[in-house]
Amino acid sequence: MIDLIVLPLIKIVFVLTGVLITVMYLVLLERKVQAWVQARLGPMRVGPHGVLQPIADVVKLFVKEDVTPVRAEKWVFTLAPIIVLVPSLIAFAVIPFGPEVNLFGRPVPLYITDLNVGLLYIVSVAAIGVYGIILGGWSSNSKYPLLGSLRSSAQLISYELAVTLTFVSVILAAGSLSMVQIVEAQHANGVWFAFVQPVALFIYGVGALAETNRNPFDLPEAESELVAGFHTEYSGMRFALFFLAEYTNMIVVSAVATTLFFGGWLRPFPNVEWLSFLGLVPAWIWFTLKTFALLYVFLWIRATLPRYRYDQLMQLGWKWLIPLAIANIVVTAAVKVILGS
Amino acid sequence: MERDAGRSMFDTDELVINMGPQHPATHGVLRVVLKLDGEKVVDADVVIGYLHRGVEKLTENRDWTQIVLLTDRLDYVASAAANLAYVETVEKLMSIEVPRRARYVRTILAELQRLASHLVWLGSHAMDIGAITVFLYCLRERELILDLFEEYCGARLTYNSMRIGGLPQDVPSGWLPKVLRFCDVQEEKLAEYETLLTHNRIWLQRTRGIGAITGQAAIAVGLCGPSLRGSGVPRDVRKDEPYAAYDEIPFDIAVGANGDTYDRYLVRLEEMRQSMRIVRQAVEGLPEGPVMAKVPRLIKPPAGETYHANESPKGEIGFFIASDGRSTSPYRLRVRPPSFCNLQALPQLVRGHLVADVIAIIGTIDIVLGEVDR
Numbered sequence: 001m002i003d004l005i006v007l008p009l010i011k012i013v014f015v016l017t018g019v020l021i022t023v024m025y026l027v028l029l030e031r032k033v034q035a036w037v038q039a040r041l042g043p044m045r046v047g048p049h050g051v052l053q054p055i056a057d058v059v060k061l062f063v064k065e066d067v068t069p070v071r072a073e074k075w076v077f078t079l080a081p082i083i084v085l086v087p088s089l090i091a092f093a094v095i096p097f098g099p100e101v102n103l104f105g106r107p108v109p110l111y112i113t114d115l116n117v118g119l120l121y122i123v124s125v126a127a128i129g130v131y132g133i134i135l136g137g138w139s140s141n142s143k144y145p146l147l148g149s150l151r152s153s154a155q156l157i158s159y160e161l162a163v164t165l166t167f168v169s170v171i172l173a174a175g176s177l178s179m180v181q182i183v184e185a186q187h188a189n190g191v192w193f194a195f196v197q198p199v200a201l202f203i204y205g206v207g208a209l210a211e212t213n214r215n216p217f218d219l220p221e222a223e224s225e226l227v228a229g230f231h232t233e234y235s236g237m238r239f240a241l242f243f244l245a246e247y248t249n250m251i252v253v254s255a256v257a258t259t260l261f262f263g264g265w266l267r268p269f270p271n272v273e274w275l276s277f278l279g280l281v282p283a284w285i286w287f288t289l290k291t292f293a294l295l296y297v298f299l300w301i302r303a304t305l306p307r308y309r310y311d312q313l314m315q316l317g318w319k320w321l322i323p324l325a326i327a328n329i330v331v332t333a334a335v336k337v338i339l340g341s
Numbered sequence: 342m343e344r345d346a347g348r349s350m351f352d353t354d355e356l357v358i359n360m361g362p363q364h365p366a367t368h369g370v371l372r373v374v375l376k377l378d379g380e381k382v383v384d385a386d387v388v389i390g391y392l393h394r395g396v397e398k399l400t401e402n403r404d405w406t407q408i409v410l411l412t413d414r415l416d417y418v419a420s421a422a423a424n425l426a427y428v429e430t431v432e433k434l435m436s437i438e439v440p441r442r443a444r445y446v447r448t449i450l451a452e453l454q455r456l457a458s459h460l461v462w463l464g465s466h467a468m469d470i471g472a473i474t475v476f477l478y479c480l481r482e483r484e485l486i487l488d489l490f491e492e493y494c495g496a497r498l499t500y501n502s503m504r505i506g507g508l509p510q511d512v513p514s515g516w517l518p519k520v521l522r523f524c525d526v527q528e529e530k531l532a533e534y535e536t537l538l539t540h541n542r543i544w545l546q547r548t549r550g551i552g553a554i555t556g557q558a559a560i561a562v563g564l565c566g567p568s569l570r571g572s573g574v575p576r577d578v579r580k581d582e583p584y585a586a587y588d589e590i591p592f593d594i595a596v597g598a599n600g601d602t603y604d605r606y607l608v609r610l611e612e613m614r615q616s617m618r619i620v621r622q623a624v625e626g627l628p629e630g631p632v633m634a635k636v637p638r639l640i641k642p643p644a645g646e647t648y649h650a651n652e653s654p655k656g657e658i659g660f661f662i663a664s665d666g667r668s669t670s671p672y673r674l675r676v677r678p679p680s681f682c683n684l685q686a687l688p689q690l691v692r693g694h695l696v697a698d699v700i701a702i703i704g705t706i707d708i709v710l711g712e713v714d715r
Contacts, residue, residue, distance in 0.1 A: 038477035143358055147380070147696070215471060216543055306543045307471025309697045310380060 011112050015092050023247040024054035030299050037303040058240075066236035069140060076139035081234065081241035084132030087125045088248040094118035095255045096180045098265040098283035110265070110284055111180065118179040119171065122256060123164050126211070129245065130156045136242070137230035148229030151310055155210055155217065158317040163207035165325035166200040169332040170260045173197055183264035190271045194261040199328045201261045203321050205297075208253040210313065213246060215302040217313055254294035255287075262290045355383060360699065362391050368465060368703065369710030373687070380695045385688040389681075392714035397674055404669040405431055405640040406505060413499035415658075415676060416712040418461045421454040421490070422653035423712075424503040429584055430649040430660040431505045434642040441586075443507040443632040448586040449520065449623045450493070450502055451651075452616040456527065457486040458654035459613050466606070466704035467538060470547050475537055482530050485523050492516055505640055507633035517624050524617045531613060538606075548603035552690040552702040555600060562686045565679050566656025568706050571608045572600030578652035590622045602705040609707075641669055648677075655679040655707055676715060680708040 028043065028050065035042030043050030068077055098110030115121050130153050137149020171177055173196050174185035186192055194201050210217035231242045258264055265283035269275050308316070361372040370391035376384040396415065400408045412423040425447055432439060439447075464479030487497045492513055494502040502509065538544045554564070559572040569576055577594045579587040595611030597604030644666030650659035656679030663673040683706045690706070691699045 034473070038474050039481060040477065143356065147358075218471070303474050304537065305472065306467065306538070306541065306547060307697075308543055309547055309695060311695065312546050 007108065008112060015112060016089065019089065019092060019248060019251060020244075022251060023244055024058065026247050026251065026295065027057065028053050029295070030302070033296065033299040034303045037300070061237055061240040064236035066238055069142065069233050071141045072233065073139035073141065076135050078238070080132045080136030080139060081238045081245070082132070083135065084129050085241045085245040085248065087128040088245050088252055091122050091125050091252045092255070094121055094179050095252075095259060096183060096264055097287050114178055114180045117177045119167050119177045119182070122252075123160070123167065126252070127160060129249070132245075133230050136234070140233035142233055145230050145232045148232065152213060152230060155313060158314060159207045159210035159321070162203055162317060162321040162325050163211060165322065165329060166197075166204045166207070167260070169197055169200045169325070169329045172329065172332045172336055179259050179264075183259060183266060186263045187266055187270050192261060192263040197261065197328070197332070199324065201257075203325050203328070204257060204261070206316075206321060208257065209298070209301065210317070212249045212253055212298075214250065214298055216305040216308050218307060250295060250298055251291065254291045254298070257294055258287060258290040262294075368708060371703070371708070371710055371713070373699065373703070375696065375699065377696065382691050382694055382696065382699060385691045385699070387684060387687055389684070389710070389713050392710045394715065396715040397676060400671055400674040402670060405642070405671065408671070408674065409503060409505075410499070410501050413501055414711060415678065415715060416458075416653060416655060416680065416709045417498060418709055419454050419458040419654045420498065420500045421450045421502050422458070422651065423658060424500065425451050425585065426649065426651035426653065426658045427660050428503040428505050429651065430647060430662055431640070431642060433649050434645060434647045434662060434664060435505075435636075435640070437506050437634050437636060439507055439634050440631045441628045442630040443634070444586045445623050445627045446508055446512055446632060447503065448590065449620055450490075451585060452620045452623070453486050453489060453520070455616045455654045456613055457483050459609050459616075460486075462609065462654075462704075462707045463534065466701075466707075469700045469704045470544065472537060472544070475534055478530065478534060482527055485526065489516070489520060489523060492519070504633065506636035507631070511632045517627065520620060520624055524621055527613075527617060531610065535610070545603065547701060548606060548705075549601060550599070551602040551694060551698050552705060553599055553601040554686065554690060558689070559600060559686070562689060563682045564656075564686050565682055566652065566654070567608045567612060568605055568656065568683050568686070570595060571597035571605035573598055578650050578657050582650065584649075584651060586623060589626070590619050592619050602701055605705045639669060642666070650677065653679055655709065655712070656683060678712040678715065680710075680712040684708050684713055
């Protein structure tokens, strides 16, 4: 009973609050990192060095008027942000933050569940988010959001393909679809898959930027062209949901990358004996550190690069990334067969 | 019927989109009505006039000295350039000989202004294409120029920094070394912008071949300034009809080859380097002497009319003035605004490109709506 219901519930509450707080502070972190790159200070007014800024933002978003355009399709308009947010949140169900630990004399795995098709689950859940974007843009009954949502659906679908293909090569290397076993495979292997599958990592990185609509692929919300893209007509809390989803997605892709390519909760060089003092740091802290390091790369890229044009982005996806990913699968499979025989 | 046979399967329709007047990337209150076929621009219609203040008419009720202040409000990111063009026009009509020192200081101010204006252009252009950081870097250096202007004339945006016959005051002591120091800083920072953009693959893909126009076509449509030079036409008023101290200071005209957005970007960057070169030479060769010619207390040009053009950061800014010789205000004043002339090339430049390119092209022709609408 406890193992079946109470423990998962507690973990879900923990993960959800953790993620939401991280999102809040990720926004602050993004503003700060950008500010530092751009030789300015960033938020400084709310609390020391702006640490209370996220709270002020949330309060602001809550008290803002929530406008629904007169000609919008009300029902779909309300539903769309929820469809975008929920999948990105439930993707955390299979992400392993750490191995099994003993808490109060009871073995507690530091993940909500370990599906044997965990990776497949993430791929399929992530695909649902696109619907929200299309519906949001369409139901606004306005031109800019419509263009924005068309762009982003095309973009998301094409890059999802490339990203999913990189998963295949990781699965080949790990021999499992379960997130936990992928991490353990890296333990057994002795090196992170980042070194085994550098091409896959590269494609995943580019694809992840595109899938989360981040610079240089932030076309769906290209501020200077489409005002705000698919969520132009959204305001108040409903806008906040889109915003939340975007940042949650960033965390998801970083967490997945950590798990697949950077050894998840494992300490660096997990099999090197004399580095065992690194194991004193709890596993989930390693996981968090790695995820944040990847998130920092997101912010860094945003502060540096210009934006691709829509057609160039499609070209990059279809003409380069997807063929490269397929070639990578073939090579991985061939190497595996040769080594196995 | 025959002609549409191929399309009859799908009912296609052109999408008409209003870009502006409240749009983050139109650099002010510009409205562009775009006809789109998918994301491709079939046609563009530029609607202006949202910032019309009737500056030309206003001048008819101001006396000649007060008009300097109105010229500040034309191109508000390059006020000194408009100041200079206007006062030189009046001086030409009155045949006033401006002291040499004043001409040199004017050159320094005009070139600093060109740098400031190009920095704003580079920043906003890069931001339109998605490189936010460049914008903040550019404005950081522009701030230094504004500080220099503030020290010189007290104002940071609308300088009112020229007088008919010379300058309101000599340069403050210690100002010139600061200008030189600024040039050194700017030199370094320019290289910094270039590492972010010039060889950046994404930047190249976004600007190469976008909004290309041949030299012939550019002349035909009336492009001027860096936008024209980007197409390889070496037309620069500073060289062709030298004013201020440009005939005494050597500098090169930057020209492009392909006339696309990337070439115009390179031309403006080179122009910034040349501006620093001019400023350095002008500071070093600054002659001693008065900064104000002998002019009557009440400016009253003789009856007649004249036209005089300068090279503002945006292009050729010209003033046509007509005086009746009796009143103390112009009978008619007409501005030839470079932004306005450049803007009319927009429909031609964007046709056949994508929506995203429209933004890049609006950025590359470097318009300021205060000058377009007056």
